[in-house]
Amino acid sequence: xxxxxxxxxxxxxxxxxxxxxxxxxxxxxxxxxxxxxxxxxxxxxxxxxxxxxxxxxxxxxxxxxxxxxxxxxxxxxxxxxxxxxx
Numbered sequence: 001x002x003x004x005x006x007x008x009x010x011x012x013x014x015x016x017x018x019x020x021x022x023x024x025x026x027x028x029x030x031x032x033x034x035x036x037x038x039x040x041x042x043x044x045x046x047x048x049x050x051x052x053x054x055x056x057x058x059x060x061x062x063x064x065x066x067x068x069x070x071x072x073x074x075x076x077x078x079x080x081x082x083x084x085x086x
Contacts, residue, residue, distance in 0.1 A: 007031045020044075054084060 003019065007029050010016060019027055020041040029037040040048075057080075064070065080086070 002026070002028055004028045004030060007036060050084070 002025055003023060005016070005019075005027060010029065016027070016039070020039055021043075023040075024044060026038040026040040026044070028035060029039060031037075
């Protein structure tokens, strides 16, 4: 379940930082009862950005397959593993 906090609680920076590091989900911040911001730990942010980049690469690959622009699978897997540290 997502954590939701009012913006006035951002004054407790150490507590909010702990919440961000303990949660794998972003924390939603409200202002006047409405969604205003989302905060998360740097580690979770970087993981999310890496996942988005990977999905983007997969989408490009699928487009290339549809166009018949294919390569040897062993070479492509080796490059992908190197790129994402797999």
